[in-house]
Amino acid sequence: MASARRYLHVTSVPLGEAPLWVREKWVGLKLPLSGPLSVGTFCGSGVLTGPRGPVSSFFAILSGKLRRTEGYIVDAIAAVEILASAHPEAAAWWKEHASDLIQPDRRFVFEKDVGHVGA
Numbered sequence: 001m002a003s004a005r006r007y008l009h010v011t012s013v014p015l016g017e018a019p020l021w022v023r024e025k026w027v028g029l030k031l032p033l034s035g036p037l038s039v040g041t042f043c044g045s046g047v048l049t050g051p052r053g054p055v056s057s058f059f060a061i062l063s064g065k066l067r068r069t070e071g072y073i074v075d076a077i078a079a080v081e082i083l084a085s086a087h088p089e090a091a092a093w094w095k096e097h098a099s100d101l102i103q104p105d106r107r108f109v110f111e112k113d114v115g116h117v118g119a
Helices: 020-024 054-063 076-086 088-097
Strands: 007-010 030-032 039-044 067-075 107-111 115-118
Touching (some): 020 088, 067 076, 076 088
Antiparallel strands (some): 007 030, 007 115, 039 067
């Protein structure tokens, strides 16, 4: 029997490098959690100042520049599509300023205190 899809229900403004007005638009959205390891502790970086490719990511890991974040992981493309349906101007910010993060196999991490998981 397949398990029910789980979602992050965003109830507070997430931290991050996106402008406050953009981060505020996540509140109230229901984002699908990504894969079996959708909740846990992950290494991450800022969406504007973080590494931009596999080589720079590798060196960021080695140098300890990535921070550990406990939270929920969601598919970046799905998250921005959901954001676009509710707040097109906020999704446009992501597409203009962090388009390299809105690609297949890229994920966003939302801190554990930003919401709750439900079906």
